Amino acid sequence: MCGIMGYIGERAAVPVLLDGLRRLEYRGYDSAGVAVVEDGAIAVRKSAGKLSQLVKVVEQIPLSGDIGIGHTRWATHGHPSDENAHPHADCRERVVVIHNGIIENFLSLKEELLARGHRFRSDTDTEVLAHLIEEAYRGDLAAAVEQAVAQASGAYALVVLSADEPDKIVAVRRISPLIVGLGQNEILLASDIPALLPHTRDVIVIEDGELAVLTRGGVAISRIGGGPVDRLPMRVTWDAAAAEKGGFAHFMLKEIHEQPRALQETMMGRLPSDEEIALDGVALGPESARRLSKVWIVACGTAYHAALVGRTLLEQLARIPTEVDLGSEFRYRSPLVSGGALAVAVSQSGETADTLAAAREARARGARALAVVNVVGSTLAREAEDVLYTRAGPEIAVCSTKAYLTQLAALAMLATALGQARGTIAPPRVSALIQGLRALPAKAQAVLSLEPAIIALAERLQRTEDAFFIGRGLDYPLAMEGSLKLKEISYVHSEALAAGELKHGTLALVVPGVVVVALGTQPALIEKTVSNVQQVGARGAEVVGVATESTAPVLAPHVDELITVPAIDPLLAPVLAAIPLQLLAYHMARLRGHDVDQPRNLAKSVTVE
Ligand code: G6P
Numbered sequence: 001m002c003g004i005m006g007y008i009g010e011r012a013a014v015p016v017l018l019d020g021l022r023r024l025e026y027r028g029y030d031s032a033g034v035a036v037v038e039d040g041a042i043a044v045r046k047s048a049g050k051l052s053q054l055v056k057v058v059e060q061i062p063l064s065g066d067i068g069i070g071h072t073r074w075a076t077h078g079h080p081s082d083e084n085a086h087p088h089a090d091c092r093e094r095v096v097v098i099h100n101g102i103i104e105n106f107l108s109l110k111e112e113l114l115a116r117g118h119r120f121r122s123d124t125d126t127e128v129l130a131h132l133i134e135e136a137y138r139g140d141l142a143a144a145v146e147q148a149v150a151q152a153s154g155a156y157a158l159v160v161l162s163a164d165e166p167d168k169i170v171a172v173r174r175i176s177p178l179i180v181g182l183g184q185n186e187i188l189l190a191s192d193i194p195a196l197l198p199h200t201r202d203v204i205v206i207e208d209g210e211l212a213v214l215t216r217g218g219v220a221i222s223r224i225g226g227g228p229v230d231r232l233p234m235r236v237t238w239d240a241a242a243a244e245k246g247g248f249a250h251f252m253l254k255e256i257h258e259q260p261r262a263l264q265e266t267m268m269g270r271l272p273s274d275e276e277i278a279l280d281g282v283a284l285g286p287e288s289a290r291r292l293s294k295v296w297i298v299a300c301g302t303a304y305h306a307a308l309v310g311r312t313l314l315e316q317l318a319r320i321p322t323e324v325d326l327g328s329e330f331r332y333r334s335p336l337v338s339g340g341a342l343a344v345a346v347s348q349s350g351e352t353a354d355t356l357a358a359a360r361e362a363r364a365r366g367a368r369a370l371a372v373v374n375v376v377g378s379t380l381a382r383e384a385e386d387v388l389y390t391r392a393g394p395e396i397a398v399c400s401t402k403a404y405l406t407q408l409a410a411l412a413m414l415a416t417a418l419g420q421a422r423g424t425i426a427p428p429r430v431s432a433l434i435q436g437l438r439a440l441p442a443k444a445q446a447v448l449s450l451e452p453a454i455i456a457l458a459e460r461l462q463r464t465e466d467a468f469f470i471g472r473g474l475d476y477p478l479a480m481e482g483s484l485k486l487k488e489i490s491y492v493h494s495e496a497l498a499a500g501e502l503k504h505g506t507l508a509l510v511v512p513g514v515v516v517v518a519l520g521t522q523p524a525l526i527e528k529t530v531s532n533v534q535q536v537g538a539r540g541a542e543v544v545g546v547a548t549e550s551t552a553p554v555l556a557p558h559v560d561e562l563i564t565v566p567a568i569d570p571l572l573a574p575v576l577a578a579i580p581l582q583l584l585a586y587h588m589a590r591l592r593g594h595d596v597d598q599p600r601n602l603a604k605s606v607t608v609e
Helices: 013-027 051-060 106-115 127-136 141-151 251-257 259-267 286-291 301-318 327-333 353-364 379-383 402-422 427-448 451-461 475-490 499-504 526-538 552-558 570-591
Strands: 003-008 031-038 041-048 067-073 095-103 154-162 168-174 179-183 186-190 202-205 210-215 218-223 294-299 322-326 341-347 368-373 386-389 466-471 493-498 515-520 542-548 561-565
Touching: 003 013, 003 095, 003 154, 003 168, 003 210, 013 031, 013 051, 013 067, 013 186, 031 051, 031 095, 031 154, 041 051, 041 095, 067 095, 067 154, 095 127, 106 127, 127 141, 127 154, 141 154, 141 168, 141 210, 179 218, 186 210, 251 259, 251 570, 259 402, 259 427, 286 402, 294 301, 294 327, 294 353, 301 322, 301 341, 301 402, 301 475, 301 570, 322 327, 327 353, 341 353, 341 402, 353 368, 353 379, 368 379, 368 402, 386 402, 402 427, 402 570, 427 561, 427 570, 451 542, 451 561, 451 570, 466 475, 466 499, 466 526, 475 493, 475 515, 475 570, 493 499, 499 526, 515 526, 515 552, 515 570, 526 542, 526 552, 542 552, 542 570, 552 561, 561 570
Parallel strands: 294 322, 294 341, 341 368, 368 386, 466 493, 466 515, 515 542, 542 561
Antiparallel strands: 003 067, 003 186, 031 041, 031 067, 095 154, 154 168, 168 210, 179 186, 179 202, 210 218
16 A cells, blocks of 8 residues: 655655645555655655644655655554654665555565664564665665565565665556656656646556666666666646545545546447447457356455446346456455456456456456456556446545446446347347436436435434445345445444345344435335335334335335435446435535545555455
């Protein structure tokens, strides 16, 4: 985890670094630090706590210098403290390093370094790299970095600054992301593209196994242990303002309200007529689609909940047996993946370590990989044969919203396209689905107008400590997503259940005052869900129902409160019904006084296993 920033140019480095770290805080925010070269020596400021703490430290003891590095941390080794905050220095304080990732063999390296007389100041895995570079240094920083990382196993984006070569930043990448930004008389470095956008739109993605040397004259990239790499910069077309809050109180609320537009972007150019789906980036042709024997979907967190919806869509529309696995579990059950299978990896960031590992495992076992991913140029996107970008734009809030809705829309397009190619859905059904997809942005906009009613509901429920989300069919993964939203930002204990499972245990926890959110968007299942609603109602639960205009008349008599979204094809209903659940979680968290965009203990993109 962690966010990385580097600067070399003509301006004061520290304000640029702090601004970049602010944009990268979603990657971790338990401590932060910066280092610059000042009067020929390395000067470091760091602090436990959020970035604002570091800003105070820098205000109290300012730093000057036009070359520097900065880091915002999400702890993996060593608790969040001043000492464990990056940058970390060697014994002589001539070299400092910042790092995103995990050095898996750091304990044995540390023992060896201690035996050779090195003094450690932190409990981190990162610090071994500073000492390894110190040992390897013979007047060539890049060579020393290369030698140091050759001894380390694991994942790293490592950035190094040395007082002995004060006009240079050396960066190296294995697995964790690293992007170079080319500005006017300045070069920048960051963990992601939005952090660079205030300064430049010309970026170079450092690839796995590459080393970059940033100097005032430019950037030189080479393969570790190999020769120079010639790579042209790419021009980013994102709007810098898209990465700002745009007048909303929190990024999460802004991102919820961006959903109609995000859905529109997801579908733009991909539904050219009522008969046709054109998925750019997906090279899998009709013939290969017909031959597919099985689909495996791998994902984590919210993307996993989208994947569960995707399974039903693929099975119902394309009639392909589909399994869904958590990225963190897939490898450990020796999955029976064979050639002719498609592995769909769903991820907002495209950097989630478990999802990447699962997709690699599936490919190694002969599957073709298709990434449903938001971040352009992310590791997952680059490794997969096919890429279906969700085009949600930058998602900053840790709690995922627009990424989820666009994943659902992308998976619906994929399932429809595969069904069409395989001849498993009749042309009128294809047209109906395409029309249903096209209607989503306007209907999502209509759902957003329910916000005042949801605020009133959140005000009433804000002191709730236990909640259960129930649903059947597609409403079950929707229940899982609603429950996750609520717990991760409002810290209300919450569980999701297949409604039919209630009677096998959890019903014992339903006592007067417990909140049950009953999802009832599926006409074929609504009667059965109503039976379960009656079971919890009879035990005194306060029941909030979510229905579509089609199912509302059946659910309404049995719930204390009903949220109704527009009528929609049942297969697309989760797209609309998720929105009130997001708004409920948001307003509950806000009313309970929590840090909505940066919930405790979590991070936006989990790049460790
Ligand atoms: C973290 C985020 C979640 C996200 C999950 C998977 O836990 O907080 O919002 O769903 O990672 O991330 P990905 O980038 O792979 O979708």
